[in-house]
Amino acid sequence: MRETLSLLFYLVRLRVRTRLEFRASLVIAWTAQGFGYAGVFTSIWIILTRFENIGGWSWPQMALFLGFHTLGYALGACFTLVQLRGMEEIVRGGEFDMLLVRPINPWAYLVFSGFNIEYGGHILLGLGLIVWALPQVGIVWSLPSALMLFGGLISSAFITASCITVVSACALVLQRARYLFGLYFDFWELSRYPASIFAPVFQLALLTVIPLGYMAYVPVSVLLGRPVPYLGAFAPFASLAAGPLAVLAAAAFWRFCLRRYQGGGG
Template sequence: MILHHIRVIPLLVRMFIRSQMEYRGAFWLDRFAQILSYGSVFATISILLSRFDTLGGWTWSELALLYSFQLLAYSLGAAMSFTQLRDLEEQVRLGTYDALLVKPFSPWVYLIFSGLNIGYAGHIILALPLMAWAILSVDFAWTLPAALFFVAALLSATLLTAALITMIGATALIWVRSNHLFSIFFGFWELMRYPLNIFPGPIQLTLLTAVPLALTSSVPVGALLGKPIPILGPLAAPASLLAGPLWALLAMAYWRYANSKYQGAGG
C-alpha cells in the first residue's frame, strides 16, 4: 500500500501543476502581485524602524531575518495544506468528500498531493533573497551548529504550520463548517511578523500554547540570536525543534478522529 502511494503521488502532483500552468501569464502575474503585497509589509516594517532604532530589542536586519523565516516556513507548510484543507469544507458540504473515502488511496494523501499549491512560489521568491541578505547582515557569528539549528527549526516551523492548518481543515469533517477558524489563524499569524516580547502576557501565552504560531517565527529566530524569549526562557531552542514533529503527530491523530466522526453528506 505504501509503495502504491509513493508511485501515485508524483502523478497527482504533475497533473495539478499542469493544470495550474495552463495559463502561465496569469499564474506569474498572480505571483508578482503576491511579491508586491508581502513586500509592502516589509516596507512598512522598514518605515517603522526608520523612526525607532529597534523594536522590542530587535534591529532592522534581525527583523528581516524574522520576517523571511516566518514567510518561508509558512509558504512551505501552506503549500502542502492550506488550499486543500480550506476547500475541504465545500467538499463536505456538497458530499464530494465521500468519493475520496471509496478510493483505494488515503484521503489525506490524495487531497494534499492532488492540490499541491505551487502558487506559493511568490512567497518563496521574496523570502529567499531577503533571508540571504539578513543572514549576511545580522550581527551574529554563524557556526555549523547554529546553521544546523536554523535549518532544523525552519523544518519544524514548516511542519507546525501544516499541522495547524490540517487540524483546522479537518474540523469540517465534524462541524461541516471550519473556514471561519482560518480567519482566527491568520489574525494571529500576522502578529508573528514582530517579536513575541512586544505583546502583552496573555497574547504571548496564547501564541505559545493554543495557537502556537510564535514557534514558527520569533521563538526559533530569537533563540538563535540569543534574544530573551518570554515564558519559555532557555527552553526556547528545544521547544522550537520539537514543536513541529509533536504537532504533526497530534494533527495525524486529530485527522483520524475527525474522519471517524464524519457522517457523510446526508448527516
C-alpha cells in the first residue's frame, strides 16, 4: 500500500514537472479557461442586474453558488477529465490492454499519471467568487457551517470524479464514450443554476440518478439556510454523503465494466 501511494505520488510529480516546463503556455491556459468561464458568469450577472434574482437567488448568492460549483468541479476534474475523456481511443488503440498487464490499478495509473494542473484558472476564479461573495451573504459561521463549506467542496469534487469515471467506464464495454461526455456536460450545465427553477422531474433527477445537484445547489442552499425541495432537514447530511456514495457507485461500475472488457479488437 505504501509503495503504491509513493508510486502514485511520483507519477503526479512527474506530470507536474513536465507541464511546468512550459510555464508561459500554462499561464495562458489558466487565463483562457478563466476567461471562458467568466464569459458565462457575466451573462448570469447581466440577468441578475436586470431582473434582481433567479428563482429567489440574488447575485452574491449566485456568485457563491457559481464559485462553489467551479471550484468543486476543478478539484474533481484535475484528477479525471483529460485523462479519462479519451478512454475510447485508449481502448480502441489497445493501450488499455497494456495498462492491464502493469503492476498497478489501471484507473489509478491513468488518473495520477495524467494529473492536470491546467485547472488553475478555474480554481482562482472559483476561490475569487467565494471570497467575494461570502461576506455579503450573511452566513452565521459555526463549526457545522465551516464543515459544510469544506466537506461540501470535497463531496462536489468526488461527484465530479465519479461521474467522469462512470462515463469513461462505458468505453470499456461500448468502445465509444465521447458522445456520452457531451450528455454529461449538458446535465452539468443544468447544475450551474439553482435546481429549484427546473421542472420537478429534473429536480428529482439532479438529486438522485444524476447527483449533480449536490455539486453546489444543495451545499450552498444549506449554507444560506434556504429550503431544499425533497430533502428538507436531511439536506446537510445528504450533501456530505453524496460524494462518498458516488465514489462507491463509480468504483462498483468501473469494476462491472472491467469484468466485461474484451479488448479493443484489431
